[in-house]
Amino acid sequence: MPQRSCAIGEGLAILQAGLRTVAPAEISTAARDVINVKRLSKQYGGGAEPILALKDIDFAIPEGEFLSIVGPSGCGKSTLLKILAGLMPASGGEALLNGTPIGGPRRDIGVVFQSPVLFPWRSVLNNVLLPADVQRLGRTVMEKRAYDLLRLVHLNGFERRYPWELSGGMQQRVALVRALIHDPALLLMDEPFGALDAMTREQMNVELQRLWMERKKTVVFITHSTAEAVFLGDRVMVMTPRPGQVGDIFRVDLPRPRGLEVMNTEKFGGYVRRIREVLNAGGGLE
Amino acid sequence: MRFGVTGMVLRVILIFVFLLFWEAVVRLFGIPAFILPPPSNVLLALYRGFASALYVGHIGVTLAETFMGFALGSVLAFSLGVAVALSRRVEYYLYPFIVMFQAMPKVALAPLVIIWFGLGITSKVVAAALVAFFPLMVNTIAGLRSADEDRVNLMRSLAASRWQIFWMLQLPNAMPYIFAGLEIAMIFALIGAIVGEFVGATSGLGMLIQSMNFTMDVAGQFSILLILSALGLLLNGLVVTLRRRVLFWDQSEKADAAEQAVAEKGGVS
Ligand SMILES: Nc1ncnc2c1ncn2[C@@H]1O[C@H](COP(=O)(O)OP(=O)(O)OP(=O)(O)O)[C@@H](O)[C@H]1O
Ligand SMILES: [Mg+2]
Numbered sequence: 001m002p003q004r005s006c007a008i009g010e011g012l013a014i015l016q017a018g019l020r021t022v023a024p025a026e027i028s029t030a031a032r033d034v035i036n037v038k039r040l041s042k043q044y045g046g047g048a049e050p051i052l053a054l055k056d057i058d059f060a061i062p063e064g065e066f067l068s069i070v071g072p073s074g075c076g077k078s079t080l081l082k083i084l085a086g087l088m089p090a091s092g093g094e095a096l097l098n099g100t101p102i103g104g105p106r107r108d109i110g111v112v113f114q115s116p117v118l119f120p121w122r123s124v125l126n127n128v129l130l131p132a133d134v135q136r137l138g139r140t141v142m143e144k145r146a147y148d149l150l151r152l153v154h155l156n157g158f159e160r161r162y163p164w165e166l167s168g169g170m171q172q173r174v175a176l177v178r179a180l181i182h183d184p185a186l187l188l189m190d191e192p193f194g195a196l197d198a199m200t201r202e203q204m205n206v207e208l209q210r211l212w213m214e215r216k217k218t219v220v221f222i223t224h225s226t227a228e229a230v231f232l233g234d235r236v237m238v239m240t241p242r243p244g245q246v247g248d249i250f251r252v253d254l255p256r257p258r259g260l261e262v263m264n265t266e267k268f269g270g271y272v273r274r275i276r277e278v279l280n281a282g283g284g285l286e
Numbered sequence: 287m288r289f290g291v292t293g294m295v296l297r298v299i300l301i302f303v304f305l306l307f308w309e310a311v312v313r314l315f316g317i318p319a320f321i322l323p324p325p326s327n328v329l330l331a332l333y334r335g336f337a338s339a340l341y342v343g344h345i346g347v348t349l350a351e352t353f354m355g356f357a358l359g360s361v362l363a364f365s366l367g368v369a370v371a372l373s374r375r376v377e378y379y380l381y382p383f384i385v386m387f388q389a390m391p392k393v394a395l396a397p398l399v400i401i402w403f404g405l406g407i408t409s410k411v412v413a414a415a416l417v418a419f420f421p422l423m424v425n426t427i428a429g430l431r432s433a434d435e436d437r438v439n440l441m442r443s444l445a446a447s448r449w450q451i452f453w454m455l456q457l458p459n460a461m462p463y464i465f466a467g468l469e470i471a472m473i474f475a476l477i478g479a480i481v482g483e484f485v486g487a488t489s490g491l492g493m494l495i496q497s498m499n500f501t502m503d504v505a506g507q508f509s510i511l512l513i514l515s516a517l518g519l520l521l522n523g524l525v526v527t528l529r530r531r532v533l534f535w536d537q538s539e540k541a542d543a544a545e546q547a548v549a550e551k552g553g554v555s
Contacts, residue, residue, distance in 0.1 A: 087439055107445045111439075117437055119437070133454065
């Protein structure tokens with residue numbers, strides 16, 4: 001896959017590598033949406049008592065946007081993410097990626113799960129290089145990239161270590177770097193920092209924002225925390241309890257880069273309050 | 287380890303006390319040597335056996351049978367385990383055979399094996415392979431199936447092929463189980479070889495025990511038992527050493543879990 005090799009350079013050059021053109025032929029606004037979800041529904045189990053996890057979900061994500069999704073436990077957030085990742089089919093409606101229906105896993109998507117999901121038999125470096133190995137990208141070029149990305153999340157010096165030698169937060173950063181290594185246009189994250197303590201979590205939020213601003217990916221970020229959703233998101237989508245539906249979508253007009261102190265501002269508090277109201281109206285618990 | 291140096295010394299003392307007690311009882315009560323020989327006689331038999339080079343040849347034969355049987359059984363068990371774990375269809379059609387074969391004490395096949403493969407080394411290799419086969423196959427299947435769903439999803443999300451999922455995830459993930467299976471297979475192969483020699487052979491430690499039994503050389507039999515347990519320790523040590531090298535990343539709980547799986551599923555040999 002030599003076309004990826006051009007993206008690698010010194011310092012900032014790797015950060016610009018994230019820019020990528022999407023659906024060049026069409027010019028209409030719809031075509032610029034990386035993700036377009038229309039009346040999407042998902043039902044589990046066809047037997048006597050099928051579970052309707054998602055019902056008539058509608059939303060679109062323009063290129064380069066950071067979309068946060070919050071919702072009560074069990075409302076179908078992970079289900080939605082798995083459908084977007086091509087890991088399971090929808091039961092109704094459609095989900096489009098760059099204008100084409102998602103038919104299965106795609107090479108240009110990076111996924112970060114709730115747990116780091118590292119392979120203990122691979123070193124940190126080799127864990128990061130897993131997507132490169134699977135997709136047979138040039139090892140030497142990718143290795144250089146891995147070193148650069150690991151430095152970006154302050155993990156330089158840990159390349160030869162093994163997962164069990166790292167703390168939970170460090171492991172999650174490795175998982176983040178792994179999701180970025182093959183330079184995917186779309187990043188799907190399912191409560192990636194849910195297992196971390198509050199302080200590490202805030203730190204990770206700042207780092208994620210920095211990475212995203214430098215690399216300009218389209219991001220879907222699922223979380224339980226309204227504060228995290230507002231802090232990171234360009235928009236926040238609130239889902240209702242099962243069957244999961246779109247409760248409301250808020251646009252967050254806070255200048256970037258956002259520092260942690262933005263969480264103490266009146267405006268930030270206002271967003272959090274309004275999102276909580278929608279969540280509570282749906283009977284969800286935060 | 288927990289009991290320190292004094293513990294170690296006490297252990298050795300205990301062994302000596304046991305041997306002295308044994309020796310004393312045999313001498314005091316005048317127990318005939320063809321029923322229970324004193325340990326001194328056993329050591330003497332051991333010494334004579336090695337001095338006359340009688341034992342060395344037989345040890346070589348039994349070891350060769352064990353290794354070849356282990357290798358043959360392991361290759362077959364691993365291949366079949368992979369096929370069953372990866373294909374529901376293969377599993378479906380082979381299931382009746384597996385269940386029947388699993389329930390059968392494999393050593394009971396030894397007389398048939400001797401009839402089919404003769405008194406030479408081949409029949410013992412086959413017997414060893416038969417006995418070694420099951421624990422490894424069961425563990426290979428369990429190991430390959432144990433891949434965590436999140437990890438499988440991660441591989442799938444990268445658009446990995448089924449083959450890549452096997453090589454990069456399932457196989458390394460199964461290694462602790464496979465090694466636990468190999469450990470048992472190695473010891474079982476030795477059992478298979480010995481039982482095969484009991485039933486019919488021209489050389490080997492099992493055959494030696496049989497012939498000593500006919501001449502009522504009980505001290506000799508004890509000396510061979512000592513050799514066999516030393517061989518067992520050695521063979522087990524080989525696999526454990528290899529496992530420690532390959533599974534440096536394993537936090538040992540996995541291997542223990544796998545050993546339990548064997549105890550539950552592959553017990554009958
Ligand atoms: N494999 C499955 N089979 C059957 N039902 C399932 C399955 N996976 C999820 N569900 C059901 O679908 C609903 C949505 O599950 P999902 O995991 O998407 O929720 P979630 O919003 O991610 O919850 P959480 O915030 O707790 O992670 C749940 O009610 C669950 O019972
Ligand atoms: Mg979830």
